[in-house]
Amino acid sequence: MSEEYSLEIVNPEKSFLSKNDVTEVVVPAFEGEIGILKDHISIISFLKPGIIKIFSKSGEDSYYVNDGIIEFKNNNLSILTSLIFNLKDIDKEKILEIQKSTEEELSKSEISDQEKYLLDQKIEVLKSIN
């Protein structure tokens, strides 16, 4: 029996990535990382800024996401996200740029705790990949 399922990542502009031979996907869900294997129970969750790791027959890929929603159903994983990069071809300046704007946002006083948590998380992740 094969251990593969299909994955689709879409952002508002287009369908970003579609694969049929994924064996495991690790996503940075809001309450901690989730690894999804075949025949996982149907799940809906949303993502915090972090790294998506995709393991497939053809190799391993990592992507940075800003936010997103995942839905897993009948061995189909859909990830909706507004901002996504492949870690391989992201350039450092871009990361620094995002990091800077995030820090600015963080320094504003009127943000809620939850937002603060998300922004902190974002900076941490950005630092770690830089």
Next chain:
Amino acid sequence: MASLDDLKKRISSVKSTQKITKAMKMVAAAKLRRAQESAEKGRPYSDKMNNIILNLSSGISDIENAPKLLSGTGEDKIHLCVVMTSDRGLCGGFNTNIIKKAKLYFQKIMEEGKTLKIITVGTKGYDQLKRAYGGNIIDRISFKESKNVNYFDADKVGKLVIEKFEKKEFDVCVIFYNQFKNVITQIPQEQQIIPLKTSDEETNSSDDNYEFEPEEDEILNNLLPKNISTQIFKAMLENSASEQGSRMSAMDNATRNAGEMVDKLTIEYNRSRQAAITKELIEIISGAESL
């Protein structure tokens, strides 16, 4: 009858207008292809989003505690209408059609004695609405600077709408845009985004048991604002494709009409030239005869 010189001038002016409309048609055709492509590429995102929300909202147990964005404020007094039009003219009935649709809705609201608030996106809509509904327009947005439709612009509109909703400035939000069907047909649409209308299409998928992490309400609270931006983004994409399509067919018509006009004017020009020659000949001949 106009003089020969006048006719000549007319012909050359119509010809140069024709050149302009032809060029605009070409440009619109090129842009249309791109706009259409991105409208099609954008569909999976909004469809998926819609699906997830449908699944979620059918899973919610107590309606009373459901997020306000989904269930509404419980009242129906103040309507906010987001009217999306283009920033440029010369695109046929594109803007007029949206405005017509919107005005119908406005009248209905007014007759029912409800309060009307308007946000216009795109300058052409503002120009057309400011005379009749100037007092109702609370904000106007234009994305003249951005070349292509992008998600961040849509997000700005979405956030503005949500901010106003949270301040309880309105109860119901409706957006107006043109849906792109094909180059000749664009259908003006009204779509209610707050409270979200759970269309009756499909409630069949509700028997899937989803696991939620975190809780349903929390996911919904996060998802609904995003959905609003997504819906607005979708409307913007459809709108830009429609605008280019509408412009293309309008300019095509204009070019054809200009061609017809040139033909007609040329015939008239030739006729009067001929008449002038005949007249001269007659004068010469009758002059010679009288000698």
